[in-house]
Amino acid sequence: MRLHSLCASAKSVRLPISCAPGNYAPMTRARDPFQHALDSLRSRLTAGRYRAGRPIVIADEARRLSLSTTPVREALCWLGGEGLVERGGAGGFFAPRLEAALVARRYELRRLYLLCAHDRPVDPPEGLIDADTAVVRLQAVWAWRLGALGDAALFDAFLRLQGQLARFRAAEARLFPDLEGEAETLLNASAETESSLLARYHARRVAAAPLLVLSAEGAEIDEDEA
16 A cells, blocks of 8 residues: 555645554664664564563564664664553563553544544545555545644554554454445445444444454464464
């Protein structure tokens, strides 16, 4: 999906970040060790590759990435600012614990963010978003609408939240077999029905937060045992 160009084309916002959920990083040189570590660690964290509450060992990650420990430590500090990593009392880093109440609150908070753009939605131009699925296209449209409001603080908060919820996408797909139809319905919703559809979309995720956490944790355990 051409989300980076999508974001750069937004009339009302100029931010050196991608609209892709979770891609919340400084502009750096290509092949920069810090950027390499940041991209890899973020991808693994949002995919649930680290079991919740378990330490992320800097030396191990540096060996995996063929980097020194310095860019790995810097990347983990940055990801801590995004809420994707927890900092331990002794200075170590941990994959965040999954708490159903917190996950439910984040889904509800995303609904409130999206309502900020409901009264004056700005959709991307026809053909700009190149996505294989309605689920991915919906996420891109949401990012575009929030970015087009021109409120950098709101947009930053939305992207941070999207990154924190990204690790539950696979769990959503396991629990909700109708994700594509649900996304298509929202993409084609009228202004009169969109608010209620957004409420329904997020309400079932709030209600299913304990099951989403269990599903995500189960996948992480399977990954460890693989």
